[in-house]
Amino acid sequence: MPCRSSCRFFVGGNWKCNGTVESLKKLVDELNSAKLEEDVDIVVSPPYLYISQVLGSLTKRIEVAAQNCWTGKGGAFTGEISADQLVDGGVKWVIQGHSERRHVIGETDAMIGQKSAYALSKNLGVIACVGEKLEDREANRTTDVVFEQLQAYADAVSDWSNIVVAYEPVWAIGTGKVASPQQAQEVHAAIRQWLKEKISPEVSSKTRIIYGGSVNGANSAELATQEDIDGFLVGGAALKGLEFATICNAVTAKKAVAA
Numbered sequence: 289m290p291c292r293s294s295c296r297f298f299v300g301g302n303w304k305c306n307g308t309v310e311s312l313k314k315l316v317d318e319l320n321s322a323k324l325e326e327d328v329d330i331v332v333s334p335p336y337l338y339i340s341q342v343l344g345s346l347t348k349r350i351e352v353a354a355q356n357c358w359t360g361k362g363g364a365f366t367g368e369i370s371a372d373q374l375v376d377g378g379v380k381w382v383i384q385g386h387s388e389r390r391h392v393i394g395e396t397d398a399m400i401g402q403k404s405a406y407a408l409s410k411n412l413g414v415i416a417c418v419g420e421k422l423e424d425r426e427a428n429r430t431t432d433v434v435f436e437q438l439q440a441y442a443d444a445v446s447d448w449s450n451i452v453v454a455y456e457p458v459w460a461i462g463t464g465k466v467a468s469p470q471q472a473q474e475v476h477a478a479i480r481q482w483l484k485e486k487i488s489p490e491v492s493s494k495t496r497i498i499y500g501g502s503v504n505g506a507n508s509a510e511l512a513t514q515e516d517i518d519g520f521l522v523g524g525a526a527l528k529g530l531e532f533a534t535i536c537n538a539v540t541a542k543k544a545v546a547a
């Protein structure tokens with residue numbers, strides 16, 4: 289079976305803390321003029337400051353994600369942005385639990401669960417990241433770590449219909465060391481099975497499980513052919529419009545295997 293999920297291919301571009309008014313104008317212009325396949329949901333995630341600029345200049349059917357949000361409604365929380373404000377500003381998605389927020393900023397599983405639940409309650413889609421560090425993989429703890437992270441989402445959230453799970457092995461992020469299609473597929477299949485056992489068979493078959501970590505225009509097609517890979521979360525290569533378009537269009541490789 290070439291694809292175990294019944295849902296559309298999904299590609300997110302996580303621009304992280306990159307860009308200027310000028311460089312992001314150029315990037316959006318490239319996306320606006322790129323040829324993009326129809327059968328793929330596309331989301332880009334600019335730094336907060338540039339969200340309005342990007343929303344105002346995108347002409348393609350590309351949605352915008354924030355890279356984070358607060359645990360609840362706004363108020364006296366200096367430096368934070370609430371899900372309510374994201375919705376007010378036209379944002380449709382938010383990334384949660386990215387490894388850079390877990391391991392650089394120190395966000396805990398509990399906080400990530402709380403933020404995800406609040407964002408979902410405001411009708412934002414959540415891109416729920418999970419992934420092991422190199423030392424976890426070397427100690428054969430990959431699925432233990434990934435399942436613990438998934439359980440933290442499950443503890444906080446009851447409705448999975450607006451969640452996309454992003455498997456991003458930390459050792460593959462920004463390193464050029466992409467997981468092999470087999471390594472990625474193995475963990476994606478384990479996540480699919482976990483969803484089936486712990487949540488429900490329906491959630492397991494309907495949830496998109498996307499891969500992130502050194503995805504680029506050259507390796508995306510082969511990764512896309514794996515049966516449990518339903519798309520990508522892209523960092524560095526998402527800052528180049530044409531390369532990002534190539535990655536979005538890897539959906540054709542997926543469809544070719546399915547045919």
Ligand SMILES: O=C(CO)COP(=O)(O)O
Nearest residue numbers: 302461462501502523524
């Ligand atoms: O962290 C990532 C996406 O969220 C992946 O980053 P890279 O594609 O730069 O490895």
